[in-house]
Every structure is written in structure tokens, then in C-alpha cells.
Amino acid sequence: MKYVNKGIPKQDAMALVTGKPVYTDDLAPENCLIVKVLRSPHAFAKITDIQPSEALELPGVACILTHKDVPDKRFTMAGQSYPEPSPYDRRILDQWVRYVGDPVAIVAAGTEKQADQAMKTIKVDYEILEPVLDPDTAEGHPSVIHPEDNYHVNFDIGNKIKKNVCSSGKFSHGDVDAAFNEAEVMVDEVYRTCANSQAMMETFRTFSYLDHTGRLTLVASTQVPFHVRAIAARALDIPRQKIRVIKPRIGGGFGAKQTLVAELFPAIVTLKTGKPAKMIFTRRECFIGSTSRHAMKIRVRLGADKEGNILGIHMDTTSNTGAYGEHGPTTVGLSGHKTMPLYNKARAIKFTYNVVYTNTMSAGAFRGYGATQGTFAMESAMDELARKLSMDPLELRLKNLVKEGEIMPGYYGEKLNACTLDQCIAHGKELIGWDEKYPCQKISETRVRALGAAITMQGSGIPNIDTASVEIRLQDDGFYTLMIGAADMGTGCDTILSQMAAEVLTCDLSRIIVSQVDTDHSPYDTGSYASATTFLTGMSVVKACRDLIGKMTKAAAQKLSMDPGDLKFDGQAIFADSRAITLKDLARQLAVGQGSCLSATATTSQPVSPPPFMAGFAEIELDLETGKVFVLDYVGVVDCGTPINPNLARIQTEGGIVQGIGMALFEKITYNSTGKMMNSSFMQYKIPSRLDIGDIRVAFKSSYEPTGPFGAKSIGEVVINTPAPAIANAIENACSLRLRTLPITPEDILTGIHEK
Amino acid sequence: MQLKCTINGTHYEENIAPDTMLLDFLRTKGFFSVKQGCDTANCGLCTVWLDGRPVLSCSVLAARSQGAALTTIEGVEKKAAAFGEFMAAQGADQCGFCSPGLVMNILAMEKELKNPTPDQIRHYLAGNLCRCSGYAGQMRAIEAYLKSKTPAGKGGKNEIR
Numbered sequence: 001m002k003y004v005n006k007g008i009p010k011q012d013a014m015a016l017v018t019g020k021p022v023y024t025d026d027l028a029p030e031n032c033l034i035v036k037v038l039r040s041p042h043a044f045a046k047i048t049d050i051q052p053s054e055a056l057e058l059p060g061v062a063c064i065l066t067h068k069d070v071p072d073k074r075f076t077m078a079g080q081s082y083p084e085p086s087p088y089d090r091r092i093l094d095q096w097v098r099y100v101g102d103p104v105a106i107v108a109a110g111t112e113k114q115a116d117q118a119m120k121t122i123k124v125d126y127e128i129l130e131p132v133l134d135p136d137t138a139e140g141h142p143s144v145i146h147p148e149d150n151y152h153v154n155f156d157i158g159n160k161i162k163k164n165v166c167s168s169g170k171f172s173h174g175d176v177d178a179a180f181n182e183a184e185v186m187v188d189e190v191y192r193t194c195a196n197s198q199a200m201m202e203t204f205r206t207f208s209y210l211d212h213t214g215r216l217t218l219v220a221s222t223q224v225p226f227h228v229r230a231i232a233a234r235a236l237d238i239p240r241q242k243i244r245v246i247k248p249r250i251g252g253g254f255g256a257k258q259t260l261v262a263e264l265f266p267a268i269v270t271l272k273t274g275k276p277a278k279m280i281f282t283r284r285e286c287f288i289g290s291t292s293r294h295a296m297k298i299r300v301r302l303g304a305d306k307e308g309n310i311l312g313i314h315m316d317t318t319s320n321t322g323a324y325g326e327h328g329p330t331t332v333g334l335s336g337h338k339t340m341p342l343y344n345k346a347r348a349i350k351f352t353y354n355v356v357y358t359n360t361m362s363a364g365a366f367r368g369y370g371a372t373q374g375t376f377a378m379e380s381a382m383d384e385l386a387r388k389l390s391m392d393p394l395e396l397r398l399k400n401l402v403k404e405g406e407i408m409p410g411y412y413g414e415k416l417n418a419c420t421l422d423q424c425i426a427h428g429k430e431l432i433g434w435d436e437k438y439p440c441q442k443i444s445e446t447r448v449r450a451l452g453a454a455i456t457m458q459g460s461g462i463p464n465i466d467t468a469s470v471e472i473r474l475q476d477d478g479f480y481t482l483m484i485g486a487a488d489m490g491t492g493c494d495t496i497l498s499q500m501a502a503e504v505l506t507c508d509l510s511r512i513i514v515s516q517v518d519t520d521h522s523p524y525d526t527g528s529y530a531s532a533t534t535f536l537t538g539m540s541v542v543k544a545c546r547d548l549i550g551k552m553t554k555a556a557a558q559k560l561s562m563d564p565g566d567l568k569f570d571g572q573a574i575f576a577d578s579r580a581i582t583l584k585d586l587a588r589q590l591a592v593g594q595g596s597c598l599s600a601t602a603t604t605s606q607p608v609s610p611p612p613f614m615a616g617f618a619e620i621e622l623d624l625e626t627g628k629v630f631v632l633d634y635v636g637v638v639d640c641g642t643p644i645n646p647n648l649a650r651i652q653t654e655g656g657i658v659q660g661i662g663m664a665l666f667e668k669i670t671y672n673s674t675g676k677m678m679n680s681s682f683m684q685y686k687i688p689s690r691l692d693i694g695d696i697r698v699a700f701k702s703s704y705e706p707t708g709p710f711g712a713k714s715i716g717e718v719v720i721n722t723p724a725p726a727i728a729n730a731i732e733n734a735c736s737l738r739l740r741t742l743p744i745t746p747e748d749i750l751t752g753i754h755e756k
Numbered sequence: 757m758q759l760k761c762t763i764n765g766t767h768y769e770e771n772i773a774p775d776t777m778l779l780d781f782l783r784t785k786g787f788f789s790v791k792q793g794c795d796t797a798n799c800g801l802c803t804v805w806l807d808g809r810p811v812l813s814c815s816v817l818a819a820r821s822q823g824a825a826l827t828t829i830e831g832v833e834k835k836a837a838a839f840g841e842f843m844a845a846q847g848a849d850q851c852g853f854c855s856p857g858l859v860m861n862i863l864a865m866e867k868e869l870k871n872p873t874p875d876q877i878r879h880y881l882a883g884n885l886c887r888c889s890g891y892a893g894q895m896r897a898i899e900a901y902l903k904s905k906t907p908a909g910k911g912g913k914n915e916i917r
Contacts, residue, residue, distance in 0.1 A: 009844035016852025017840030017859060019789025019829035026788040101912040151878075200887055201793045201801060201853040251853030252887055283794040490851025490888055647847035652891045655850070658890035682798035684886070690878045 003499040003509060004710045007647030009683045010495045011514065012249060012488075021247040028278045033062050034265045036115040038105040038122055039289060040097035043131035043359040043675025044143060047095050049123060052105065055121035060114035063273050064122065065106040067093040070268060071237035074150050077223030077260040078289075078326040078364065079231070081465050081526055083154035087166060087325040089146055092235055092264050097126075097602065098145055098323035099361050100676045101288035108269040118473065131359035135295065135320035138164045138356035138593050147404050156735025157329040162315045167329035167355040171336070173409040175349030178310025182354040186384045190299045191377035192741040193724075195292040195320070195669035196662075198366050198653055199687050202251020203286040204262035207278035216649040217244045218267055223257040223487045224527030225517045232258050232267055238363035248516040250296040253489040254659070258529040259326050261290045287680040291364025292669055294331050294355075295320045297569055298377035308389050310400045313340050314350040321355050324362035328355045331365070336373030338457055338611070341411035342378075342421075343400040344391045349410050359675050365529060367659065368720045371458055376742060379725030384738065393729065394425055394434065404703070412463070414608055418703035418713070419588035421455060424615040425701055426635035428453070431635045432617040439733035446625045449632065452730025453617045455681035458718035459609035459710065461532035466605060468536035468751040469523035472501060472544045473599040474552060476591035478584040479511040485525025486537040487517055491716060492648040497541050499644060502707055504545035506571030523601060531612070531714030534644060536604045536710035541600035553597050555590060612703045612713040613639040616657070616722025620696075622734040624753065627746030629731060631661055632694040634723065641705040649715050653698045656719025662688045664724040668743050761821045763787065764831025772818055778804070778811070781818035783826060789829045789856040793885070800884035803857035804828050810864040812883075829856045835863055842901040848893030850886075858884045862898060871906075874899070 052064035070092040078086035093103055105122055109115040125453040132141045140163050153159050156497030158168035179188065206220040216238070222228050225245040233240040250257065266277035281289070301314040305393060315336045320327030362476055366372075386393035402408055404419045429435065432451060440450035461468075471483040488494040498512040515521065549569050556574035559581055566576050573582045586752070590596055590755050619633040634651050643649035666686045672677045679685035705713035724742055732738050737752040759770050763785060772781060779802045782790045790813055793801035797815040804813045805827035806820070829836050836859045843849045858881065865872065865880045872880065877898055886894065903909040 007845075007847065010847060010849060012852070013844035013847075013849045014837060014840055016849045017843050017855045018795050018833055018836045019856035019859070021788035023791075023853065196888075199867070201791075201799065201851065201885070202791075250851060252851040254887070283796070283799075490853075492847065492850075645847065647845075647893075651847045651850060651889050654890035654892040655888045656890070658892075681796040682794045683796045687885060687887060688891075689882050689885060690895070693891060696890055696892040 001503055002689065003503045004184055004644055005646065007500070008495060008499055008509065008645055010492045011498065015645055018302050023251055024205045024207065024219055024248055025280055027219060029209065029276045029376050032207055032276045032278040033108040033269060033273065034112050034115050034703040035269050035535065036107045036119055037103045038107060038119045040100060040102040040104050042097060042126055043100050043127055043133065044129040045097050045126040046129065047097065047104065048061030048127050049125040050105065050481040051123040055118040057113065058090055058118050058121060060110035061118045062108045062110070062120065062275065063269060065093065065268060065272065067091065067095050071235065073104055073234060073237055074152055075231055075234045075563065076326060077231060079227035079258045079527055079529065081658045082230070085157055086327060086330040087159060088152040088326050092268060094345065099359050101361060102323065105267050106269060108273065111467050130577060132164060133360065133671060133675050134357050134484055135318060135358050138358050139354065141524040147361060159165060161168055164357045165354060167332065168353060170352040172350040174560065176312045176314050180301065180303040183311050184303050184306045185385065185388050187302040187381050187388065188379060189384060189740060190297060191380055193296050193373040193376055194666045194742055195295045195363060196366060197287055197292055197669060197685055198254040198256035200252025201280040203283055205280045205289060207276065208261045208265050208266040209276035210270060210274060213340065215242050215244055216267060217246065218263055219246045219248060220263050221250045221257060222247055223253045223265070223489055223529055225487060225519050226485060228260060228263055228529055229519050232263060232671065234267060235264050236271060238388040245519045246710040247487050250487065250489040254367045255369065255529065256290060257489065258365040258527065259291050271328065274531055283682065284680045287685060288361065288677050291362050293366035294363040294370065294373065296373040298335060298374060299311065300377050302381050302385050304385060304389065308391050308396045308399050309314060310343050310346045312348040313346050315354040315377065316342060318354045319353065320358055320363060320594040322360045322362040326362050326364040328363065331370035337410055338371035339374040339378040341408035342402055342455060342457055344402045344406060344408050344410065345400045352709055360671055361677065367656065368717050371717070372721045375454065375456045375721040376724040380728050383729040383732065390445065394429065394453055398422060398425060401708065416706065419613060420636060420639040420701040420703045421613040421615065423701040424613060424639055425455065427701055427744050428615040428617045428635050428637040431697060431699065433631065437619065446623060448622045448624065450622065450730045451617065451619050451727045452728065452733055453615065454722040454725035454729065455615045456718060456721035457611040457612065458531055459611055460714035461537035461606060461609055462607045464605060465604060466526045466530060466532045466536055468525045468540050469601060469603040470537060470540040470544050471523045471601045472548050472597055473597065474548065474587055476587050478587040479513065480505065481513045481515060482541065483515050483519055483522050484537060485522040485680050486533045487528040489528060491652065492645065493528065493537070496534060496644045497537060500538050500541045503583050504542055505549065514747035531623060531716045534712050535708050535714050536606065537617060538644065538712060539604040540602040542709045543604065544600045547600035547602060549596065551600060552586065555598060556586050559586065559589065563678060572685060578679040607706060608707055610707060610713045610716060612641065612718045614718050614722055615728045618723065618726040618730045620727060620730040620734060622731065624735065627749035629665060629727065629744070630694065631727065633697065634661070634695070635697045636716065636719065636722065637701055638719065639700045639701050639703050639706050640715040642702055642711035643700055644710065644712050649700065650666060650698050652715045653719045654696045657696055657723055658693055659725070660720045660723030662695060664727040664743060666743050666745065757819065757840055759818060759822060761824050763826045764828060776818040778813035778816040778818045778821060782813060787828045787830055791853055791856060793854065798885065800861065801854050803860045805860060805864065810861050814875040826840060829860055832863060838902050839863065842897040843894065846893040846897045848887035848889045848897050854884060854886045
């Protein structure tokens with residue numbers, strides 16, 4: 001193959017590395033009103049009075065909006081296909097404020113200073129209510145976080161709104177109690193993960209204006225342009241055809257931009273004033289006023305016989321969705337359904353869950369989407385089981401591992417078509433030096449080096465829900481435009497999709513032009529999330545390009561007065577033995593007089609979501625005097641099917657591993673006793689810098705997924721899951737201390753060592 | 757107040773509010789490469805040169821550039837592109853939002869340190885955060901770039917893995 005499975009530079013690379021103005025704020029008109037949001041200082045309160053009149057008199061102030069000025073329609077900000085599983089529990093501005101940072105008023109002014117001054121002048125009276133801050137006591141708490149009567153769910157999600165339960169449910173296969181009765185060894189432990197910030201470098205931002213026909217245009221840094229259109233229409237109470245969404249280059253997303261955050265504020269200002277408006281989140285706002293990873297408490301029960309055959313698995317997850325239910329009912333599912341299927345030898349599995357509201361910032365989508373939390377719990381528990389069995393933890397995993405061709409009862413009964421996870425484990429063992437170094441080596445009196453490992457799976461798109469369309473057009477000089485609705489957020493999907501197109505059309509890559517997403521022009525795509533793009537949009541590219549070749553051949557046959565079946569296409573020309581027409585000539589002729597515009601459209605949705613796999617291995621050095629852990633070396637071996645662009649797949653993996661290391665060792669959103677977030681800057685919320693990481697080594701063991709384009713599965717999310725459990729396992733191997741709460745800080749380790 | 761300075765070699769004489777930050781001043785003048793990633797001088801995205809030395813323009817008053825020469829990546833485009841090709845070859849550019857600040861700091865490092873070790877590179881660039889790449893690909897790009905500029909590495913092909 002010429003382009004597929006090649007490390008081709010991204011099409012936008014040179015523009016990005018030379019600082020070209022290609023992001024949302026670089027493109028905003030100069031005369032935009034500056035939009036700011038006054039936020040609640042209380043974790044839970046009801047606005048009894050709000051007086052904007054004095055602020056409205058200030059110079060430059062164009063408009064101030066309160067809950068009385070916005071449509072009384074509830075919606076979810078979660079970018080999901082209709083009917084969204086996330087409850088409709090939000091308004092743009094509400095009379096109730098449910099977390100510190102919840103919007104109270106929208107201010108638009110000529111300059112930032114004027115907007116800031118106006119915000120200080122707005123008078124708000126609150127009836128302060130008792131907040132619910134602890135997810136463990138949220139259910140049935142006297143404070144009901146959503147007392148409103150127009151709260152809405154699209155279908156049964158196990159919602160008990162008067163008890164602060166957003167969603168609950170269960171799944172089982174076989175009789176898990178019987179399996180546990182038979183088990184000779186049991187693990188029964190509770191693991192906790194915390195809220196994390198996606199912390200992409202470009203904060204949330206949108207600008208808006210009315211076009212020449214009075215339609216609202218939103219230029220937004222989003223992963224889900226079509227969902228933005230749908231949600232904005234509902235929230236603003238205007239028809240969808242009145243809205244156009246354009247996605248320029250995005251400065252990272254990691255799931256944060258699968259939820260609407262900044263979009264609606266400038267949008268409503270533009271609707272109210274008729275003027276262009278923009279809202280650029282500060283980093284602080286990004287921390288306190290968006291969505292985080294769902295903090296989860298996961299109880300894992302594993303039962304096995306003495307030989308290490310797992311008989312039963314029960315996972316029980318309590319997820320904290322914060323003040324609103326964005327992605328609450330769905331993330332929780334992945335904590336069980338993307339972990340238990342790894343060990344499908346278990347004859348019985350059970351998954352129970354509860355998602356509760358609290359008066360903290362709403363949780364939302366973050367790379368891994370619940371699977372990350374579940375993997376920490378399951379893969380920690382597996383090492384605990386191995387310890388009880390006195391078995392090598394990798395041997396225990398291999399013994400119970402899902403294999404190619406098998407059915408996964410915990411994964412909706414899906415059959416596993418392609419899997420090299422056993423090879424990933426074997427190769428990773430070799431790279432990290434497992435047999436030589438496991439479990440630990442004492443470097444000095446105070447320093448220990450130790451190994452730990454974990455395995456994981458994710459999905460490739462949401463089966464039967466995600467849909468991806470593309471259109472490819474032959475242009476008048478024989479080049480092609482590829483219209484996609486999937487959102488490149490830096491991952492490089494524009495490039496890999498054009499690689500696939502060039503491969504099928506056997507043309508030079510430079511002849512494929514990929515347009516940025518514009519909901520007026522791009523074909524419908526649910527967006528870039530759930531590790532869907534390569535797998536689903538990629539397949540649409542393959543189908544559309546093949547279809548276009550058929551159409552071009554037919555058109556050429558007409559020109560040559562021949563049968564299309566006798567013609568061949570080599571990317572340059574359409575020909576038979578004696579006669580030929582070049583693509584350039586054909587395209588030119590089609591563009592004159594009675595020609596036709598040749599294009600092909602294809603849509604892909606899949607009944608399956610083939611899981612990519614990864615084995616992760618950490619070598620840590622633990623300082624026994626300070627409790628500090630440094631990850632000296634991290635080896636990740638990935639089965640993503642065919643890597644379409646091995647360079648970009650490698651960077652995805654390296655980036656995911658480092659985010660995972662941050663989650664394992666230092667990233668944590670904390671609240672004080674009144675519900676105020678205590679880490680709202682990079683001073684207090686530490687993401688890994690280049691000094692915090694050691695070597696990162698990545699390898700691929702490719703399987704071939706028959707339902708994916710060129711055998712590809714996905715890569716975007718699976719790569720973040722292994723570091724937390726692998727590092728926790730390494731810490732136990734270093735100092736016999738099992739830590740079950742993330743992040744694992746030096747304080748936790750020292751306290752644990754002293755208590756022992 | 758009146759501010760006189762040069763930006764990328766062009767003379768500017770502007771009336772600015774005394775509390776204007778250099779970052780905002782540069783963006784208002786159309787130098788959109790300068791990005792803001794935080795409010796606390798932690799991320800390095802806004803790095804520009806003030807009289808040839810890298811500074812965080814988010815936390816330097818524009819007034820501090822009185823009589824000074826300012827350089828943004830627009831002013832060193834060829835050098836940025838020369839290094840940028842190595843980033844592109846690794847796929848390490850990713851979302852690109854941190855690139856201008858990182859590239860400005862790498863070009864500054866190149867002037868300041870001769871044959872830096874990997875540790876020296878990491879320390880010099882510690883203030884340039886990136887959430888996409890995990891830094892490893894950036895490091896490969898930087899080392900390959902620096903190697904290409906040594907006599908032994910001259911003419912070496914930009915390796916695409």
C-alpha cells in the first residue's frame with residue numbers, strides 16, 4: 001500500500017508549527033462583543049432576586065441576560081445522538097444554581113474591562129440551600145438537586161430524581177452468587193478514582209454572528225459540530241435550519257469538547273443584540289465551569305479457583321455526575337462493559353451501577369469515558385487476586401484472557417474478530433524486561449525499582465448509534481474534495497482520511513483536499529468521540545471512493561463509447577487496451593456544457609464496536625523516604641488493528657500514556673467544605689510536564705479487523721487506561737502497599753508505609 | 757501611554773493602556789501566533805522574544821517593551837519551518853496550539869546552549885506544556901533537528917518513521 005500504514009505528516013502541520021492564525025479566536029471579527037459569565041459563589045442556592053439595571057447603564061455594556069431572559073426549555077449539553085441518554089436537566093441560565101461556578105448572568109460589552117465592571121455591578125440575592133457534596137450520601141439526601149418540574153429523560157435510565165439519582169441499572173450473565181460460592185479465592189475491594197480536568201491547551205471558545213440571511217453562525221472549538229447545532233436549536237428555541245456551525249482548527253479536546261461549554265453564551269447574545277459576539281474561557285473558567293471526568297467508586301468482587309481460573313466477576317460502580325447529568329448514564333456503563341469482557345472465561349458476571357448528582361461541577365466526557373476508571377479498579381483487583389494465588393499477575397491474565405473468535409457476554413454478546421492482546425503482553429514483557437526485573441529491585445537503602453502491568457480494551461464507535469457520512473467530489477481539474485463531518489481536533493483525522501482516499505483512488509495525496517467541518521456543507525457525522533472516526537468515517541471514505549471510481553468509469557465509458565465493464569482505472573486515466581481518457585480530460589469535459597458533477601456519498605454505521613487492546617508496563621522508582629514515585633520507563637503495546645498512520649498512532653499512544661500517568665500520580669480536582677473547587681489553575685492542578693516523565697516506549701501488534709477500513713480499529717482512547725493500574729501495581733510490588741484511591745500521592749505512600 | 761518598539765523588525769508607535777499585557781498587545785496588532793493557555797504563567801504558550809530572550813508575554817507588561825525589539829514566530833518563520841518539519845515528520849505537532857511558544861523557546865535554546873544533553877533540553881523546555889503528545893515525539897523531533905545542524909548530520913534526511 002502506498003499511503004495506508006505510512007507515517008505521513010499531517011496536512012495542517014506546517015501551518016500549526018509556524019503559528020498561522022487558524023484557530024477560533026484568530027478568526028473572530030474585531031468588532032465582536034466580549035461575552036462573560038457571572039458565576040455562582042454558592043454550591044446550591046436559589047436566586048430570589050437579580051438586578052442588572054445599574055450594570056446596564058455602564059459604558060459599553062450591550063446586554064445582560066438572566067434566567068428570566070432565556071428560554072424555559074431544558075436540554076443536555078452532552079453531544080450525543082437523539083434520543084440522548086443524558087437527562088434534559090439544564091437551562092442556559094436557571095433560577096437554581098447547583099455548583100460554585102454555575103452561570104448566573106451573561107454579560108456582553110465592547111471590551112473585557114467593561115464586561116468585568118458590569119459583572120461586579122450586578123446585584124444578586126440568593127436563598128442559600130444545603131449542598132450535597134459527598135457522593136456517598138447523595139442518594140436520598142434531604143437536599144434535592146433538581147427540584148424543577150420540567151426535568152426530562154428521553155427514555156428509562158433508572159432515574160430517581162427526587163433521590164438525586166441520575167441513572168441506575170444492572171446487567172448480569174450467569175449466576176454470580178453461585179460462582180462465588182464455588183470460588184476458593186476471593187477479592188472484594190473498593191477502588192476510587194477522582195474528577196480530572198481534560199486540560200486541553202486551547203480553552204473553550206466560540207464566536208457567533210448573523211449572516212446575510214439572518215441565520216446564526218457559530219464558529220466553535222468543538223468535537224461535535226452537528227450536535228452543537230441540535231443542542232443550540234433546542235436551548236435557544238429556534239429551528240435547526242436557522243443555525244450553522246463551523247469548526248476551524250481545534251487546540252485539543254480529549255472529550256471536553258464533546259460537551260457544549262462556551263457555545264450558547266455568545267449565541268444568545270448575538271440573537272438578542274444582532275451583533276457578533278465571542279466568548280473565550282480563561283483557564284480558571286475552564287477548570288471551574290466546564291465538565292470533568294466522572295469520579296467513581298468501584299467495588300470489585302473476583303472469585304477464582306486455586307488454579308487461577310476466574311469463576312465470577314461483580315463490579316458495582318457509583319459515579320458522581322456532579323450538578324448535571326452530562327454523559328452520566330453512559331460513562332458508567334463502560335466501567336463494567338469495557339473491563340469484564342477481557343476475562344470472558346468467567347462463567348458469571350454481574351454489573352450494577354448508580355449515578356448520583358452532587359453540588360459539584362458537572363462531570364462529562366474525558367478520553368476513556370468510564371473505561372479508564374473501570375480499568376483502574378479491575379486491573380488493580382487482578383493483581384490483588386494474583387497475589388492471593390501466589391501467581392504471576394500476567395500469567396493470571398493470560399489464563400483468563402479473551403481470544404480471537406470468542407463471544408464476549410459482557411460486551412453485548414459481540415464476537416471478537418481481531419485480537420493480538422496475548423502478543424501485546426508477550427512483547428511488552430520482553431521490552432520492559434519482566435522476567436529479569438519482576439517484581440522489584442532494591443537500588444539503595446531508600447530506593448526501590450519495581451514493575452507493574454495492566455491490560456485494557458476500549459471500543460471503536462458506538463454500535464448502531466454513531467453514524468459517519470462523507471462525500472467525495474471530482475473537481476474540474478481532476479482533483480478531489482473530501483467533505484467530512486468528523487472533527488479533527490489535532491489527532492490528524494483529516495490526514496488519515498485523505499490517506500485512505502488516496503489509497504483507494506490511487507492518486508497522489510496532494511490531490512485530496514479535506515474541508516473543515518461546516519454543518520451547511522459537510523455531510524452528517526455524529527462527531528469525533530467514542531474512538532469512532534478512523535473506524536466509521538474511514539469506512540465511509542473507502543465506500544465513497546469506490547463508488548466514485550464506478551461513476552467516473554461510467555462517465556468515461558460514455559465519452560469513449562465503450563462498455564464500463566471493459567475499462568480500468570489507474571488513478572491517472574480510465575482506459576482499455578486501445579483507448580484512454582485521462583482523469584484530467586474527463587474532469588474538464590464534465591465541467592463544460594452538458595457535463596455532470598460527479599460525486600459519491602457513503603454513510604457507515606456498525607452493529608459492532610470492535611475493541612482495540614493494549615498492554616501497559618510501568619517501571620517505577622520509589623523513594624521510600626519521601627514517597628515519591630517516578631515512572632522511569634513505560635512500555636505500551638497496542639493492537640489497534642491496522643495503524644493507518646503509525647506516526648500519529650504512536651503519538652496518540654504516547655500522549656495517552658502521559659495523561660494516564662498524570663491521572664495516576666497527581667491530577668485531582670478537589671473541593672473545600674463549602675463546595676468551592678480548590679484547583680482552578682495549572683499552579684494547583686498539575687498536568688505532567690516533560691520533567692515528570694521518563695522513557696515512553698510504544699510498539700504495535702497489529703490484528704486485522706474485518707469490519708474496519710483496511711483492517712483498522714481505533715486508538716484514541718484505549719491508550720489512556722493502563723497507567724493508573726500498572727503504576728498502582730508497581731507500587732505494591734515496590735513496597736507491599738496496596739493503594740486503591742487515585743491519585744496515588746507521596747503522602748499516601750508515606751502514610752501507608754508508616755501505618756504498616 | 758505611548759509605546760515605541762519594534763515587532764519582527766517593523767517599528768511601532770502605539771498609544772496603549774498602561775496595564776496592557778504584552779500578549780494582548782501583540783494579538784491586537786495581528787500577531788495571532790501568540791496564544792494564551794493559562795492565567796498563571798505556567799504553560800509557555802505565549803512565549804515570544806524580548807530583545808532576543810524568551811519571555812512569557814502573558815505576564816510581561818507591554819510597557820516593558822519600550823524601546824525594545826520584540827520577536828514572534830511570524831518574524832522567524834523560516835527557522836520555525838525548518839524545525840517544524842521535524843515535528844511534522846514525527847506527527848508530534850498534534851493540535852498545534854502549544855507549538856508557537858514551544859518553537860520560540862527551542863530556537864532560543866539553540867542560541868543559548870551548545871550541544872545540549874537530553875536533560876538540558878528537558879529542563880530548558882520544562883515550562884512549555886503540551887497535553888497531546890506526551891513530549892516523547894517532541895523530544896525525537898528536537899534531537900533530530902539539532903543533529904541535522906551538526907556537521908555530521910548535515911544533509912541528513914529528515915527521517916519519517
